[in-house]
Amino acid sequence: TQLLEQSPQFLSIQEGENLTVYCNSSSVFSSLQWYRQEPGEGPVLLVTVVTGGEVKKLKRLTFQFGDARKDSSLHITAAQPGDTGLYLCAGDGRRTGTDKLIFGTGTRLQVFP
């Protein structure tokens, strides 16, 4: 069974702090997506990383795909209350024989003003 474990599970920080969320697996993925989900809404795609070692930036968010394509990280600089939500990573399992997305366990972020 392919698993994507995210850490930490919960994170409560003050506005202006930096944070990093990790997404780890023993499986290799063709690509990896990051989503943010606000309460009562569906997940919204933030970014896709495809190449091992790739780094993508989305304003204050920096996403990195591990060299071996087994892990990823999301770093937020100077967090804002609007960053509050559930962050999900999801791996594309085509390299391991499945067409399905494998979702991580999620990191719930709360940013206080």
Place this chain on the structure above:
Amino acid sequence: DVKVTQSSRYLVKRTGEKVFLECVQDMDHENMFWYRQDPGLGLRLIYFSYDVKMKEKGDIPEGYSVSREKKERFSLILESASTNQTSMYLCASSSPYGGGYEQYFGPGTRLTVT
């Protein structure tokens, strides 16, 4: 922008009722998915479809069925609702083309079975 819509945001049904959840996407995507999301269990795939009239079981298909008569529409059916099907149901669509495998989600239907 990809738009995925779901027929209801909130739904309350009684045990034993037949429940239909509808999902429509407007981006001509081939793939459509139904998930349920529960605290502590994350997103779990119920059924998915790669084409019209085609369906594949996901990880937790028991108690559910699906229908895809048109490319843009994917319906989830609870034949006889039970209280353990109380959950947030999320529909998603994707295209298999391009460099990634991104899924686009609807806003979700929060179903309560009493």
